[in-house]
Amino acid sequence: MRRPLLSTLAAAVVLVAGCAGAPEPSTIAATAVAPLLPGAEAITSAPAAEGTGSCDTEATLAPTTQPRPGAMPAGSAMAAIIANGRLRVGVDQNTYMFGFRNPSTGRLEGFDIDLAREIARDLFGDPDKIELRSVTAADRIPLLQEKKVDMIVRTFSATCERRREVDFSSVYYRAAQRIAAPRGAGIGNGAGLAGKRVCVAKGTTAAAPLFTLPTPPTVLGVTNWTDCLVALQQGTVDAISGDEPILAGLVAQDRNLEVVGDPIGAGAYAVGVPRGSDELVRFVNGVLDRARTDGTWQRIYAQHLSTLGPSQGPPVPRYVG
Template identity: 55%
Template sequence: MNTRSAAMLVAILAAGCGSVPAPPPMVSVAPVTVAPQEAHDVTAAPPAAAEQCDREASLSPGPLPPAGAMPAGSTMAAIARRGRLVVGVDQNTYRIGFRDPATGRIEGFDIDVAREIARAIFGDPDRIDLRVVDARDRETALVSGQVDLVVRTYSITCERKRSVDFSTVYFVANQRILVPRGTRIDTAEDLSGKRVCAATGTTSLANLLAMNPRPVVIGVTAWTDCLVMLQQNQIDAISTDDAVLAGLAEQDPTVEIAGPSLGVEPYGVGVGKRHEDLVRFVNGVLENMRRDGTWNRLYDRWLSALGPSPGPPAARYEGS
């Protein structure tokens, strides 16, 4: 390389080192609020039951047969031949029916109640097939025969008893309100005009729509969708059973359960019509759970965030 070429190269390099690249063009993107799938405004209340009933009364149990020896011709014998009890459950409600991310197993209070019924049939609580069903599909799952039972925070109502049968009450919940800490929302009156979330197909949603004045009701598929919307300031409150709200509050320390009970919600095990023997069998299992301490043990394991055990709800049988 001659002297002239070297000088030109130095000049080019010097010019490159001193240059400043042009900034990239500005890009402006407007923020988008993304709601959970199927979240929607609910304006129409479900039809009320045409007749009143004793919603908590169920068929009295007979003596329980030994596990593995179900009476010939019974619904339980048919389940035993199949080899598994099929139960409709939830997988999104912490402490009640939820999928443990560490194990992949569905666990919770309702799940253990279902497992006790499987234990009574087979002598093995693991002889169970858990089918995840949305709250709005519980009756459909039973009527169509997709499941033998539904154990899924299933409040007993007269309207529902027209389509399916129920066991005695195995848990009594109270509808309350979940709000961000420090929010002054405590009563039904405070919800007036507020955006309140509830799961479609639940009595909680129906109770909100019955309020006067009425809140702005948002329906979703799962209670965790409500929590996401609350965290994103898309709603002002969630209202449902305290057992469900306690699980949501454990997942987010910035929220709290507020106010008194807005209504009592008795949970029962759902059973398809024309299976009275299975209703009586389930009631026998629940009776044993009350007497032998199993119910209290399950409460202490899963629901102690609600406070000390109130003890199992007393059974009420038809005609008694």
């Protein structure tokens, strides 16, 4: 009964012996290359920076007497929203702390999300009368122009260029733009980006300060800020530059990163609405005024942004009419 096994072993010995004198296969050297993320592209010219241009980027319309929830003036943009049964808001789902999808609950959460719910609360008397639509930074203005959303609450800063296309509320949050890099990478400030590859989100103003550095880095634009984190982990870029709370959210997801250097720019977030929506701008500013004075702003800061340090308080609005 053992002969078949012995025959098999013998054949294996012969096969190995026969291969012993054969030349070893040659080794082909290869270098692993991480492909660019879908939608990633080089940014070769600076967008308009925040605070530049001939306009007052923070000027906005003062609120008037705030209507009661559910009782909006006939013919107003707010009445149209009420008739639609829900507030359609463009938000982010990829920016930790401001707008992200909680993997445990599947719900969108963050500072911007809660602020949008406060607007729905003052419209309907119910913060859940809201439809949150995940949008990219590059799609914010087109969606407002096409009126596929009623407003954008997505770390959206007013610039003179953007103000020619949409309207803005008062500023509800200020942020400094900084740099995030791997610990020990030798990047400590803007000067350290010389000869490096830096990631930003397309459709934002984050690339602008990078082009003002003495030796501008190579800039890669991606769809979402989390794509920057992936690009950095894959070695496609050397650093990320964006607003400090956005970078802090990325660091919270990868402790090998750190935020470094002095600010190289600044951001001032406001709610974006379709151009010509004066009544809606005044209404949203009324909601923001309430949130500033009744403790709502401080509450949602403490809930979502406390890791950034003590709150400096909500920005003071700049009303011009």
